[in-house]
Amino acid sequence: MQEPLSITIGQYSDQGAKDRNDDSYGVLVPEGALLDNKGIAAAIADGLSVSQAAKEASETCIKSFLADYYDAPASWAARTAASRVLSATNRWLNGQSLARFGSDLDMASTFSGLVLKGGAAFIFHVGDSRIALLRGGVLEPLTQAHKISSEAGREFLSRAMGAGTHLDVDYRTLALETGDIFFFSTDGLHDYVSDDEVARCIEASDGDFDKAAQELVEQALAEGSPDNVTCQIIRVDAVGTRDEDAFHKTLTELPFPPDLEAGMRLDGYRIIRELHLSPRSQVYLAVDDETGDKLVLKTPSVNYRDDPVFLECFSREEWVGQTVASPHVARTIVPKRQRQFLYTLVEYVEGQTLGQWMADNPSPELNAVRDIVDQIIVGVRALHRKEIIHQDLKPDNIMIDRDGTVKIVDFGSVRILGLEEAAPEFAPEHAMGTVGYVAPELVNGSRANQQSDLYAIAAITYEMLTGELPYRRGFQSARQVKKAAYQSLRQVRPDVPTWVDGALEKAVSKDPATRQAALSELAVDLRKANVNFTSTDRPFIEKNPVAFWQTVSCLLFLALLLALWTR
Structure with a gap:
């Protein structure tokens, strides 16, 4: 059995020539399920020297990241959890800066964060603090300084936490190897000590990373660094992916x-x-x-x-x-x-499945269908907010109770992005779901996402109105996907408005990029006429391809008879 994820840490910081130390740093190593599902988080931050509350800003960045990341749902992927935490922290810092000092820049800080999880490293970066990777004797920077130069040749930060309401975070991920060493530093160090010297010092430390960190800080000060100087060293002792057996x-x-x-x-x-x-x-x-x-x-x-x-x-x-x-x-x-x-x-939901409801209501009113679909969308959106993809939405997995309340059931096929990220070896290799409701891109090898759930909801809606599926039998191979053509529901239900047919045709498009961008957009398109779907001026072959080719075949047959008759 493999060892759980584990690390060795070394840290050191010095205020240097300044009156106070505005740098902050930290690591959090949880236990049990949190370690398995969320991994280890570490970060470094450097409060901007122009900020009146620079230290408070950098401390807030570190404390919020290390605390709130672990409070986020385990179902969220690392990128989602960290990005939302950083965005919330950024808004708070900016609001406090404006309220207390009347300026955007008085509670601002750089930030570089790392999450180790599921055999991978996830990196989040704003500003000019830095994370680098020491592997095979070479120190490689993993982040890039966000700086711009003035006409006078001076450099200024182009991004910082708290410096505005909008936050643009650099994101990067890479596979972990046992023995990887991540080196965190503020510009007071990496601007004055070369990468080769950092690598030499760490490798010569024989695992005493606190000592190595102190030596590197002291070397930066000896080289004339006028800033606070901070570094943090983290070695991966065990990658920690779960052992399958x-x-x-x-x-x-x-x-x-x-x-x-x-x-x-x-x-x-x-x-x-x-x-x-x-x-x-x-x-x-x-x-x-x-x-x-x-x-x-x-x-x-x-x-x-x-x-x-x-x-x-x-x-x-x-x-x-x-x-x-x-x-x-x-x-x-x-x-x-x-x-x-x-x-x-x-x-226990006392009622019937949607499949049973459809059998009892073969030609339902459009508003009755809309009411059910709206409730399905609300339920699926609740799953999606937790980054959970159902993957097997179909009439038999939807219940309607005696009061008409719709409930989604059966989570045996769900894709949970955060947990899958923590244990990728347990992710299914093939598409989950039921033929007829599985989106075509999944048959072609793509992974399920919110768009594939949207496709399934649209297919269910189409079936509720017509008793059939938009591509009839669905897809089991890439060849079937290529040959299939959408069948207008107005062939069966001419009473349904053209724009409703257009909305569903868009939602079950074989190209997920051309579907509605969100479930809420689909809900609106089914209730309000979209001008993009109101036009009936479409080629006959698009509106009814089966009838088109039947007509062509009939005309060819008549032409053949005429040719034989006139010989």
Whole structure:
């Protein structure tokens, strides 16, 4: 089993010739699940000398980054979490600067941050502090100073935290190797000590990085640095990616449940009846013997007992239902009693699946469809805000209760960007989802994202109105994607406005870049006429390609008969 992510740290800072030290720096190494899911964070900041509250600015950058990054949802990717934390910190600094000093630059600082997670390094940078990588005896800068030169030859920072309401953060990622050394420094050091000297000093330190950091700071001061001088050294002792065999073992410590039948009990839950059976799982209606509450009990299929990717997805399902709070996302339930088997509990929704609703309403009113789609979009947006992609939206995974409230269920196929980033080895290699609702780009090898969920919602909307899918059978190969053509829903539902058909045609475009940019845009396009979709002046082959080619074939046949007749 591999060791968890671990590092060795060295730090030193000196105010130098200045009256105060406006530099700040720090590292946070969490334990347990936070270390697995969020990794290790480190940063350095240099308060601008022109700022009246330079030290407060640099300290705020470091403390906010190290604290708020770990408070962000584990489902968020490192880039999303860090970017949002830095943007919020930037707005706070700028607001405080204006309120207290009447200036944009009185609470400003540089910032360079690093997150080590899932075998990768994620770097975030603003200003002229620096992060460099020492690997193979060579020190390579990973960040670039944001400076501009005046006509007089003086240099000024072009970017800084707190210097305006808009923040542009440089982002970079690279794969980690055991033994990698990251060197953080402020300009008071790297402007006066060469990269070769930094590399020599670190490699000669024999792992005493505090001593090496102090020597480098003292050398910068000896070279005439007039600034505060700070550096931080971090060596990666273990990359910490999870070991597949060990992780698989933890997932399978709980045995798979036996085949369940009505009347049987499992951990205090009495089985009422089977609700759904698939090759991947069994779903039952159950009652909690202690409370009398009805709930849904989902068990994994024994077919996947030795599949770590499936087990990872199954284990995440409970987490998703606990993490996402929305009236349109089914809530998962943590068992009150000691769990003896592997299963998931989900709130019981008394009602019917959207598939059943469609069977009962083969020609629904457009407004009824809009009401359901609006609720689906609200639920999916709640998932997306946590950077969770459902990947298997379809009528059977959407419930409608007796009050007409729509709830999204079944999170066994979700893609969680933050957790996938922490453990990329457990990401599925192939597209998840159900043929007919899987976006064409996934069949061609792309990874699922918000656009692929948008496609699925549009396909469901089309099916609700027509009883068919926009490309009929969907896609299972790149060849099928290439040959498929959109079928206008007005062939089946001529009462539906042209602009609604146009909105859905855009949403299920085979090119995700030409779809609506956001789910909210799709919702608006389905309710308000978009001038881009109101024109009926389209070629017949585009409006109805099947009828076009049928007409062409008929005309060719008639021409052949005429030619034979006149011979």
